[in-house]
Amino acid sequence: MSLRHALLGLLAHGSASGYDLLGTFQGSLANVWPATQSQLYGELNRLADAGLISVVAEGPRGRKEYAITDTGRAELQRWLTEEEPERNRRNDMLLRVFLLDLVEPAQARAFLDREAALAAERHESLRKLDESIEWDDSPLSRYGRLTLEWGLRATAMHREWAEWAAARIDAGGRRRGG
Amino acid sequence: MSLRHALLGLLAHGSASGYDLLGTFQGSLANVWPATQSQLYGELNRLADAGLISVVAEGPRGRKEYAITDTGRAELQRWLTEEEPERNRRNDMLLRVFLLDLVEPAQARAFLDREAALAAERHESLRKLDESIEWDDSPLSRYGRLTLEWGLRATAMHREWAEWAAARIDAGGRRRGG
């Protein structure tokens, strides 16, 4: 149930409306914890019912501004320091690689080429994002940079792996080693 | 709905019972596409109803042996060659890093140290697995090795990143660059 903690975490940095938060989920959190509008408004109401956040102001067009409560802050701390992160093991792309012997080698090769190209694209787009952000010494900036660096390294790794794997397919069953 | 295609993929390599398949999901697929018993038996029945697989033998203790049908094989091909892999963007660990400014630097540092240590452990366990398997020139062996290599590279990358990030926290807000 990490959406709950993502919301608490954002509200711990300052109060905001559901609409504001949605923007963050579609922006800086898009590559970390995306959430839909539908999911977000529902969870905000549940959080308010549970007393972890509260409406601190109402604005035009039914806007509700939420702030984190002391209870919410305590729960957030507990989650950050005591709860083990869930490791996400499902990987559609790897499942396909595992089954890639079911298609022609040329198609397998094409699949890996595409993976390499897409990883290169994602890497480049993260690199540009990195350049475009004016990183300062603020806490969010400091830790945000760490997550972006993870993305840069993950995409680089993925690309290198896909290129290596594609070359191995070309080598056929004749060769071993990497 | 990749569980469906994982099952089709396994059955394309030879017929098996739900119980057999469960073993594979808890074994070689554990790091790629884990599935629970409950989910698996339900999906097998749905696949049979849809005509993508069929019961080819019944054994003791109610054992049902399934084989993939031509329709199933066609669907599997379509999925492998035409459908874009779903990219899994949710990452609980990165979400925490993003919010790590909410805890003391020492706790943030401890979090990253633990990530580095866990990644090292997972890497080592994959390395041992790699050594223990007698890779041959069979197709499953060849492509299975590619997925394992991905795991080796991912865990290595994750460890290096966590060590780099931990060092940056020690450097505090005073420094830039990596």
Added chain:
DNA sequence: CATCACATGTAAAAGGTTACATGATTCT
């Protein structure tokens, strides 16, 4: 005869996606 491994099933709850639905305010 007891235990372990084999073997399958159902039900409830939680979390996520997609689509539907509505309305107010601001900008051009």
Added chain:
DNA sequence: AGAATCATGTAACCTTTTACATGTGATG
């Protein structure tokens, strides 16, 4: 006046997790 943006909510459906539930066959 019309369009874009702001702003929230609901409903149906799907997937996954956890727990419950049952029974057979082989082995010591």
